Amino acid sequence: MTAKLQVVTENTTDIPLQNASLDIWDTKYRLKTKDGEAIDKTIDETYKRVAKALSSVEKNKLLQDQYYKEFLWALRQGVIPAGRIISNAGAKEHKPATSTINCTVSGTISDSMDDILNKVHEAGLTLKAGCGIGYEFSTLRPKDAYVSGAGAYTSGPLSFMDIYDKMCFTVSSAGGRRGAQMGTFDIAHPDVIEFIRVKREDGRLRQFNLSLLITTEFVEAVKNEQSWSLSFPVNEKEVETDKLDLNNQQQITWRDLPIKEGYVVNDNGLVACKITKTMPARRLWDIIMSSTYDYAEPGFILIDKVNEMNNNWFCENIRATNPCGEQPLPPYGSCLLGSINLTRFVEKPFTSEASFDWETYRKTIKVFTRMLDNVVEINGLPLQKQRDEIVGKRRHGMGYLGLGSTLTMLGIKYGDKESLDFTEETTKILAIEGWKAGLTLAKEKGAAPVMDQEFTVTGEMLHKRPEMKTDGYKKGDKILGKVLHAKYSRYMQQLAKEEPELIQGLIEQGARFTHHSSIAPTGTISLSLANNASNGIEPSFAHHYSRNIIREGKKSKEKVDVFSFELLAYRELINSDAMPFTEDPENKLPDYFISADEITPVQHVDVQAAAQKWIDSSISKTANVPTDFPYEEFKFIYEYAYDKGLKGCTTFRFNPEVFQGVLVKEEDLEKTTYQFTLEDGHVVELKGNEEVEYDGEMHTAANLFDALKEGYYGKF
Numbered sequence: 001m002t003a004k005l006q007v008v009t010e011n012t013t014d015i016p017l018q019n020a021s022l023d024i025w026d027t028k029y030r031l032k033t034k035d036g037e038a039i040d041k042t043i044d045e046t047y048k049r050v051a052k053a054l055s056s057v058e059k060n061k062l063l064q065d066q067y068y069k070e071f072l073w074a075l076r077q078g079v080i081p082a083g084r085i086i087s088n089a090g091a092k093e094h095k096p097a098t099s100t101i102n103c104t105v106s107g108t109i110s111d112s113m114d115d116i117l118n119k120v121h122e123a124g125l126t127l128k129a130g131c132g133i134g135y136e137f138s139t140l141r142p143k144d145a146y147v148s149g150a151g152a153y154t155s156g157p158l159s160f161m162d163i164y165d166k167m168c169f170t171v172s173s174a175g176g177r178r179g180a181q182m183g184t185f186d187i188a189h190p191d192v193i194e195f196i197r198v199k200r201e202d203g204r205l206r207q208f209n210l211s212l213l214i215t216t217e218f219v220e221a222v223k224n225e226q227s228w229s230l231s232f233p234v235n236e237k238e239v240e241t242d243k244l245d246l247n248n249q250q251q252i253t254w255r256d257l258p259i260k261e262g263y264v265v266n267d268n269g270l271v272a273c274k275i276t277k278t279m280p281a282r283r284l285w286d287i288i289m290s291s292t293y294d295y296a297e298p299g300f301i302l303i304d305k306v307n308e309m310n311n312n313w314f315c316e317n318i319r320a321t322n323p324c325g326e327q328p329l330p331p332y333g334s335c336l337l338g339s340i341n342l343t344r345f346v347e348k349p350f351t352s353e354a355s356f357d358w359e360t361y362r363k364t365i366k367v368f369t370r371m372l373d374n375v376v377e378i379n380g381l382p383l384q385k386q387r388d389e390i391v392g393k394r395r396h397g398m399g400y401l402g403l404g405s406t407l408t409m410l411g412i413k414y415g416d417k418e419s420l421d422f423t424e425e426t427t428k429i430l431a432i433e434g435w436k437a438g439l440t441l442a443k444e445k446g447a448a449p450v451m452d453q454e455f456t457v458t459g460e461m462l463h464k465r466p467e468m469k470t471d472g473y474k475k476g477d478k479i480l481g482k483v484l485h486a487k488y489s490r491y492m493q494q495l496a497k498e499e500p501e502l503i504q505g506l507i508e509q510g511a512r513f514t515h516h517s518s519i520a521p522t523g524t525i526s527l528s529l530a531n532n533a534s535n536g537i538e539p540s541f542a543h544h545y546s547r548n549i550i551r552e553g554k555k556s557k558e559k560v561d562v563f564s565f566e567l568l569a570y571r572e573l574i575n576s577d578a579m580p581f582t583e584d585p586e587n588k589l590p591d592y593f594i595s596a597d598e599i600t601p602v603q604h605v606d607v608q609a610a611a612q613k614w615i616d617s618s619i620s621k622t623a624n625v626p627t628d629f630p631y632e633e634f635k636f637i638y639e640y641a642y643d644k645g646l647k648g649c650t651t652f653r654f655n656p657e658v659f660q661g662v663l664v665k666e667e668d669l670e671k672t673t674y675q676f677t678l679e680d681g682h683v684v685e686l687k688g689n690e691e692v693e694y695d696g697e698m699h700t701a702a703n704l705f706d707a708l709k710e711g712y713y714g715k716f
Contacts, residue, residue, distance in 0.1 A: 015569050017043075017531050020562045024528035029086045033094060043529065046086065047075040053090030054081075057377040067370065074367040077360070078344030080401070080525050082337035084130050085375055099129040099380035102337045102520075103322035103397070105329035106135040107385065108259060116140070116160050120167055125382040127171045127179045134182035134320040134329070137161055138213070139259055142190035142232055142276065156191050158198055161205060168207035180323035183208045184301060187218045188255065190230045190276045192284070196291050196298055203711035209323050211299040211648070212288065219302075219642050221281035228281035229253050231273035233263040238274070246272055258317040269460060289635045292651055299325060299650040300638060306647050309491050311514050311616055312393065313464065314455060314484040325648050326518040326620040327397055332385040335395040335617070336375045337520050340364060341530045342406040342426065343565060349409035350574050350590070356410065356422075362433050365398070369437035372396040373512055394448040397518030397617050398434055400426065401526050403607075404539030408566040413592045414539040415603030420610045423537075427517075427614040432499055434516040439505050447510030451482035482510035491616045518617035533565040537611055537621050540564040542595045543580045546669070546689075559700045566593065596624040601637040601651070609644040618647045625653045627668070674705040 017025075029046060031039040040046040051071035058064045080086070088098040104126055109119045119135070126133050141147075143156025161183055172179035183205070185195045192212070198205055221228050231253050234244065244251050246264065254270035264272035291297065306318055306328045316330040327335045345357040345364075376394050381387045403423065404414050412418050442451075457477040462469050465488045473479065486492050486506035496503040522536045534540040543564040570589065571578055577587045580595075604623035612619055623637060634651070641649035654668050669688030676684045686692055688702035695714075699707075707713035 015531055015565065015572050018563055018568065020560045021528050021531050023560070024524055028083065028524055029528065031087075031091050031094065039094070044076070047072060049090040050081060050086060051075060053378060054085075054371050054374045057374045070367050071371050074364055074371065077364055078341035078530075079364060079368045079371070080339050080341060080522075080529050081371065081375070082339070082520065083525055085336065085338070086525065086529070088130065088380065089375070089378065097129060097380075097382075099131050099382070100336060100375050101131050101334050101379050101381055101386075101390065103327040103329065103335040104131045104133045104381070104386060105320045105322065105331065105333045106133055107331045108319075109135060109137065109139050110259070111140050116163075120163055122383055123164060123181075124167050124171050126386070127168055127181075129380060129382045131334075131381070132180035132182075132323040134184065134322050135164070136184045136186075136213070136319040137195075138184070138186035138189040138192075143194070145232070148237070156194070157185075157189075158191065158194055161198075161208070165205050165207045172207070179207055181208045182211060182321055182323045182325065184211050184213050184320045185298070186213045187215060187284075188229065188231055188273075190232055192230060193287060196288055199295055199297055202709050206712070209299065209325075210297045211301045211321070211325065213303040213319065214300050214642075216302075216304040218281060218284075219639070222285045223639070226281055227278050228284055229275045230277045230279070231255070231275045233257065233259070233271045234274045235263055239264060239272070242274070244274060251275060258319055286635075289631075289638070292638075293631055293634050293653060294655055296650075296652045296655070299648060300641070301325065301328070301648045302642060302646060305645060306618065309489075309616075309647070311485055311489040311491055312450070313489055314461060314481070315450065321618070321648075324521050324620040325650065326399070326520050326618050327395075328618055328647070329395075330389070332383065332389045333393075333395070334379070334381055334386050334390040335397050335515070335518070336372060336379070336390075337397045337399070337518065338368060338372050339399050339401040339520060339522050339525065339536070340368060340430075341402050341533055342400050343402040343409060343530070343533045343569075346406055346409045350411065350570055352411075354410045356406070358429070361426075362429060365430055365433040366437045368398060369434050369516070370441060372398060373441055392449045393515075394513040395515045395617075396513055397520065398430065398516060399519035399522075399536065399615070399619075400430065401522040401530055401536050402533035402565065403537050404534030405564065405566045406533075408540070408593055409569065411590070411592050413594055415599045415607060420606055423607055423610040424613065427611040428498070431495065431517055431614040431616070432502070435495065435499070435502060435506065435511065438511045438513055438516060439502065439509060441512035442506075442509050445512065447482060448513055450514060451480070451485060451510030453481045454478050455481060455484060480510075483507055485514060486511065494613070515616050517615045519611060519615060519619040519621070521620040521622075527562065531565050531568065532562050537607065537619060539594065539596050539599055540566065541624070543567040543589070543593060559703060564595075597626050599624075601625055601629075601634070602640060605637065605641050605644055605646065605649070608641075608646055612646055621650065623649070623651045625651060627654045629653060669700070669702055672702065674701045676701075676705070 025043060031049060033039060040049060051068050055064050055068040055071050058067050082102045084102045085100045088095055088100050106119050106123055109116060123133050137157040140157035140160060141154055144153045147154050168179040168181050185192060218228060246252050253273050253275055254266060255273050257271045260271055301321060310316060310318060318328045318330055321328045329335060345361050347355045347357055376390055379390055407414050407419050412422060457473050457475055457479055459475050468488060486503055492503055519537045526533050526535045546559045546561060575587060578589055579587060580589055582588055601623045608619055608621045625634060637651060638649055672688040673685050674688060678684060686701035690701045691698055692701050692704060694704055
């Protein structure tokens with residue numbers, strides 16, 4: 001297999017692609033006929049296909065030709081649209097029913113059998129188109145609640161999640177791409193403990209990532225050693241039948257929930273919820289912490305911070321995210337993604353003169369913003385409500401990848417003060433240049449429709465933004481979306497301190513899009529098109545390690561040997577024999593070559609916080625901690641993330657008794673023994689990295705064990 005990358009400037013660092021990178025491009029992103037014949041002969045032809053598709057939406061031939069050249073330049077320079085764009089843009093002749101959109105969230109699932117099954121149908125169509133999808137399941141009444149229409153007791157939300165899980169596996173198996181789902185759940189739902197523990201059952205809900213919707217009220221209850229009530233909304237009939245006293249605080253708590261229809265609501269818009277159990281908040285916190293320590297789930301979504309900082313605070317109530325958490329979205333919300341490979345802007349890497357080409361970086365952001373905005377016109381979403389959302393708001397999420405690799409190439413240690421400064425500056429420029437381009441595009445092509453939409457000022461708006469009262473607004477007044485967006489969103493107010501003229505322009509004109517930035521995990525596009533530059537905002541997992549990938553037709557995951565981009569670059573440019581952990585002093589790597597588990601959890605959070613200040617959506621980041629990391633220190637990470645104002649937090653601790661991760665280090669596999677019981681009762685013990693023949697195929701012991709335990713053996 002061959003692939004060509006065109007060198008555009010002498011400043012870009014071009015390193016030959018490793019076999020794993022070429023392989024992923026070939027299997028996931030290279031356009032082929034139904035018979036498997038390659039249409040994209042090289043990676044550069046993939047770029048040309050994408051550039052042509054995205055420039056084709058410009059209004060005339062002159063502009064199409066101009067932006068084809070600019071888009072192709074940007075792709076060669078290091079911009080990488082998300083996987084659905086790379087795979088499906090310009091591929092309509094061969095894949096007519098696929099989408100260019102990575103991220104969606106389901107419509108709100110109402111508490112009825114009809115709507116639960118209707119949303120399964122919509123989700124199936126969404127996954128079939130290649131999109132990931134998120135849902136909130138705490139809208140469904142708890143297990144053993146009485147359903148008057150059926151005259152029976154419900155099996156609860158987790159049993160319905162099983163239906164979505166099986167649907168996702170079936171649809172993704174048929175479509176050749178693994179489906180991705182996020183399930184969110186309110187911290188006050190009566191079944192929250194069952195949700196926290198649900199993945200402890202082998203093979204259950206494995207098509208889901210799981211996250212809790214953590215409120216400010218809950219975290220403060222934990223900190224202040226207060227009690228916490230688990231509750232669910234009630235309707236008028238239930239109040240009457242159960243003889244509930246709406247003024248009795250032992251029976252009823254009033255909550256600000258998005259679904260109000262059919263439930264008892266007071267004059268302040270709060271929903272009456274029947275308390276089913278009260279427990280110490282700290283006890284619930286400890287249950288969550290032990291689960292994340294042992295099972296790496298559920299993740300945390302700090303939902304109040306998400307909604308407080310949402311640019312569309314005036315017309316959205318967010319309760320779910322895309323599968324990796326970097327895009328909090330409203331019902332039927334959709335967002336397209338793209339990342340800039342930061343390693344492509346490093347000049348003279350690994351030397352005392354190493355620097356970052358800020359000028360080219362700024363130009364790249366400007367071009368990439370137009371590219372991503374054009375994707376809206378070829379979104380290919382299967383549901384009309386999804387299309388209405390993305391066209392009305394034109395959300396996109398531009399981020400970057402290779403931060404960890406770039407810091408290493410600049411001689412900076414990830415997590416140090418210098419790395420925090422670089423991260424903040426890189427992200428701040430991404431934001432400012434992107435919103436400048438958003439204003440320019442609005443003047444040329446028009447603002448997003450929501451900007452010119454007229455909204456009625458409500459009491460809730462005035463409560464959330466008291467400065468509107470100071471500015472003379474009162475309940476019942478009319479106000480345009482662009483004013484609510486650019487003048488009164490908390491994120492834009494922060495941006496206004498740096499760029500007041502830009503924000504004034506957005507207030508007057510309206511922006512081309514409501515959201516511009518998010519940082520995605522970028523797993524396979526980092527490994528493939530970025531030659532295994534570090535994922536998203538992360539440091540490199542390790543510099544020489546194994547990655548477990550799903551191979552069509554193979555009965556377990558396949559272990560692939562990979563090198564970090566910075567190690568490849570160092571070996572290409574400085575010392576061809578350099579390797580991590582070598583005993584030879586001549587071939588040791590510099591001490592700034594650090595990997596994920598050498599970074600403290602606090603440093604992980606600090607880097608995320610440095611970026612989050614300028615990211616208007618969210619960030620997918622995982623704090624990797626060693627297997628032997630102390631539990632008491634681990635618990636501190638989440639409170640620290642809350643105090644730093646993050647929108648979410650996820651950790652990963654290698655725990656082979658529970659599951660096999662996607663990224664694995666040889667030393668971890670070497671230290672782990674797996675037991676297999678044969679049909680005759682004999683027990684065979686193998687180290688995780690040992691190769692074993694089973695069912696006519698070779699597998700690593702770790703991957704075979706995981707496939708058999710989790711029930712996916714032979715189903716890819």
